[in-house]
Amino acid sequence: MRFSVLGSGSKGNCTLVEAGTTRLLIDNGFSGKELIARLHSIDVRPETLTAIVVTHEHDDHVKGIGVVSRRFNLPVYANAATHRAAEQRVGQVRERHEFGTGESFTINDLxxxxxxxxxxxxxxxGFVVSDGRSALGYCTDTGTITRLIRHHLRNCRALVLEANHDLQMLQQGPYPFPLKQRVLSIQGHLANNDSLEFAGCLINERLRALVLAHLSEINNDPNLVRAEARRRLPTGEGVQVFVAEQWRAGPVLEIEP
Incomplete structure (x- = not known):
């Protein structure tokens, strides 16, 4: 199984996951033209995509789903509440499938x-995606790490995890106070320190590839995240750590079985 974070941040989010002949997109906050360009940059033809699965209805995750679904005949999978909330923004899709939160489903090889x-x-x-030999966890846009999240991500070999903001940069930055409160709430976004503390626990178990994602352009800095990761994460464990970028696709990473 392989994956690539095609872009992550407030301007758009999309991740490609593939196994066998199955290629899924997790979300798509990019225009059709931008998505195609990012897929081509990692040598993937959009005509080979299988489906789109959706985490939630915010624009930076769904605004490009409708056009890509219609153009490439892709079914869209989301829970009922997300489908309803995203309907006006997404528009008509090729096929609409509903899943229940907490209920597993299969799309071809995944x-x-x-x-x-x-x-x-x-x-x-969030999602755990598996080909039966290895598993990828995807967990962004969460204000806290719950016991449920810990339970589902504990056996993942690879993980895309939010590291949205540095607490000091957020508190001293230009956001108005209500927006700062929203980001800091348990229904907001995950701070660097909370993200890395959680990742450190997983590295001591099975995690071997970590992509820190959904960084704020205003309240975070990729170099700061990398430095914190070097300082806080266990060393000598054979773990690859990457920071997802907003403006270009990340590398295609193979997940060890």
């Missing part, structure tokens, strides 16, 4: 388990 996260949307989820 088994997907959606689990609840804590964010200010209708019914937000």
């Amino acid at each position: 088994h997907i388990h959606p689990f609840a996260v804590s964010h200010d949307t209708a019914d937000p989820v």
Whole structure:
């Protein structure tokens, strides 16, 4: 199984996951033209995509789903509340499939388990995606790491995890106070220190590839995240650590079985 974070941040989010002949997109906050360019940059033809699975209805995760679904005949999978909340923004899709939060489903070669996260949307989820040999966890847009999140991500070999903001930069930055409160709430976004503390626990178990994602352009800095990761994460464990970028696709990473 392989994956690539095609872009992550407030301007758009999309991740490609593939196994066998199955290629899924997790979300798509990019225009059709931008998505195609990012897929081509990692040598993937959009005509080979299989489906789109959706975490929640915020624009930076769904605004490009409708056009890509219609153009490439892709079914769209989301829970009922997210479908309803995103309907006006997404528009008509090729096929609409509903899953229940906490209920696993299969798309060809991939088994997907959606689990609840804590964010200010209708019914937000993260995913564990598996090909039966290895598993990728996807968990962004959550204000806290719950026991449920810990349970579902503990056996993942690879993980895309939010590291949205540095607490000091957020508190001293230009956001108005109500927005700062929203980001800091348990239904907001995950701070660097909370993200890395959690990742450190997982590295001591099975995690071997970590992509820190959804960095704020205003309240975070990639170099700061990398430095904190070097300082806080266990060394000598054979773990690859990457920071997802907003403006270009990340590397294609192979997940060890």
